Amino acid sequence: MNPTIPRWWNGLGMTLWAAALALVGLSFWLVTRAPIEVQMGPVQKIVYVHVPSAIATLVAFGVTFAASIAYLATKDWRWDGVAASSCEVGMVFATVVMITGPLWARSAWNTWWTWEPRLTTFLILWILYAGYHVVRASLRSESRRTISAVMGIVFFVNLPVVWKSIEWWRGSLHPKNVTMAPEMRVTLLVGTAAWMIFYGAALLQRMRIEWRAEALALADDGAQAGAEGRARG
Amino acid sequence: MTYAIVSYIVTVVLWVIWALATASRERKLRGE
Numbered sequence: 001m002n003p004t005i006p007r008w009w010n011g012l013g014m015t016l017w018a019a020a021l022a023l024v025g026l027s028f029w030l031v032t033r034a035p036i037e038v039q040m041g042p043v044q045k046i047v048y049v050h051v052p053s054a055i056a057t058l059v060a061f062g063v064t065f066a067a068s069i070a071y072l073a074t075k076d077w078r079w080d081g082v083a084a085s086s087c088e089v090g091m092v093f094a095t096v097v098m099i100t101g102p103l104w105a106r107s108a109w110n111t112w113w114t115w116e117p118r119l120t121t122f123l124i125l126w127i128l129y130a131g132y133h134v135v136r137a138s139l140r141s142e143s144r145r146t147i148s149a150v151m152g153i154v155f156f157v158n159l160p161v162v163w164k165s166i167e168w169w170r171g172s173l174h175p176k177n178v179t180m181a182p183e184m185r186v187t188l189l190v191g192t193a194a195w196m197i198f199y200g201a202a203l204l205q206r207m208r209i210e211w212r213a214e215a216l217a218l219a220d221d222g223a224q225a226g227a228e229g230r231a232r233g
Numbered sequence: 234m235t236y237a238i239v240s241y242i243v244t245v246v247l248w249v250i251w252a253l254a255t256a257s258r259e260r261k262l263r264g265e
Contacts, residue, residue, distance in 0.1 A: 028241070042234040049244050092251050096244050103236040198248075206255055212262035 003215035005208055013208075016201035023194035030187040037184075043107040046100050048187050052195040053096040054122075058159055060090025060199060061129060065159075068152030071145060080145040081210030082203070083152045087132055089202045093195075094126050109173055117165035118174040125162055128155045 027048065037044035063086040071079035101119065102112040113119065132155060136148045166172040180188065 031241075043236050045237045046240045049240055053244070092247055096247055099243050099247075100240040103240050107236055202248075202251075205252075209255065209258050209262060212259060216262055 003211055003218055005211045009204065009207075013201060013204040016197060016204060020194065020198035020201045023190065023197055027187065027191040027194045030190055034184050034187040035181055040108060043104070046104045048191045049195075050097060050100040050104060051188060052192040053093045053100070055192055056195050056199045057090050057093040057097055057125075058163065059196065060086045060093060060203075061125070061156065061159055063203070064090065064132075064152045065156035068149035071149045072153075077145065077214055078210075080148060081207055081214070084136065084148060085203055085206035085210060087129055087152065088206055089199060091126075091129055091133065092202075093199070094122075094129065097122065098126055105173075114173065116171055116173045117169035118162065118172055121158065121162045121165045125155075125158050128158060131155075 031045050031048045034045065034048070036042055064083045067079045067083035067086060070076070071083060101122075105114065105119075106112050132148065132151045135151060136144060139147060161168075166174045166176055
C-alpha cells in the first residue's frame with residue numbers, strides 16, 4: 001500500500017475545512033439571532049452546540065466501529081488509521097458534550113451533575129474511548145492494530161445504550177421529544193450540519209498523521225533491510 | 234447567559250488546541 005497522501009485527499013480536506021468553518025460561523029450567527037426560550041432564558045442556547053456535538057460523537061465512534069471491522073477483515077493499515085483518527089476526533093466532540101452538559105444542567109436542573117441514565121451512560125462511553133487511546137498509545141507491538149480494532153468493536157456496544165437510555169430507564173431528565181420554534185429548529189439543523197462537516201474535515205486532517213507515520217515506518221524498515229543486506233554482503 | 238458564552242468559548246478553545254496539537258504532530262513526523 002502506498003503511504004503517500006494522495007493529492008485529492010488534500011483538495012477534499014481543504015474544501016471540507018472551508019465549508020465547515022463557513023457553516024460553523026453561520027450557525028454561531030444564527031445562535032445570536034435565535035429566539036430566547038421563555039423558561040430557561042439565554043442559557044438554552046447551549047443546546048445548539050451540545051446536541052450537534054453529541055450526534056457527531058456517536059457518528060465518530062460508529063465510524064471507528066465500522067473501520068475496525070474493515071481492518072480485521074482486510075488487514076489494511078488505512079482502516080486502522082481511519083478507526084483511530086475517528087476515535088480521536090470523537091473524543092474531542094465527547095469532551096465538548098461532557099463540558100457543555102453540566103453547564104446546561106446547572107441552569108436547567110440546578111445541579112452540575114446527576115446520575116441519570118443519559119449522563120451516566122455517556123460518562124461510561126467517554127471513559128471507554130479514553131481507554132482506547134491509552135491502551136493504543138501503550139502498545140508498540142504488531143498486535144497494536146488488532147487490539148485497537150477489537151476495542152473499537154467491543155466499545156461500540158455502549159452506543160445504542162446511550163441512545164436508548166432515556167427509554168430503557170426511568171428517571172431520565174433528558175426529554176424524549178422536544179417542541180421547538182421554527183427559528184430554533186433551523187439553528188439546530190444548521191449547527192448539526194456544520195459540525196458534521198467539521199467532523200469530516202477533522203477526520204481527514206487527523207488521518208494525515210497516520211499516513212506520515214506509516215511512510216516513516218516503511219522508510220525505517222527499508223533502511224534496516226538495506227543495512228542487513230550490506231552486512232551480509 | 235454566562236454559561237452559554239462559556240460553552241461556546243470552551244468548544245472553540247478545545248478545537249483550537251486539537252488543531253494545534255495535530256499540526257505539531259504532523260510537523261514532527263515530517264522531520265521539521
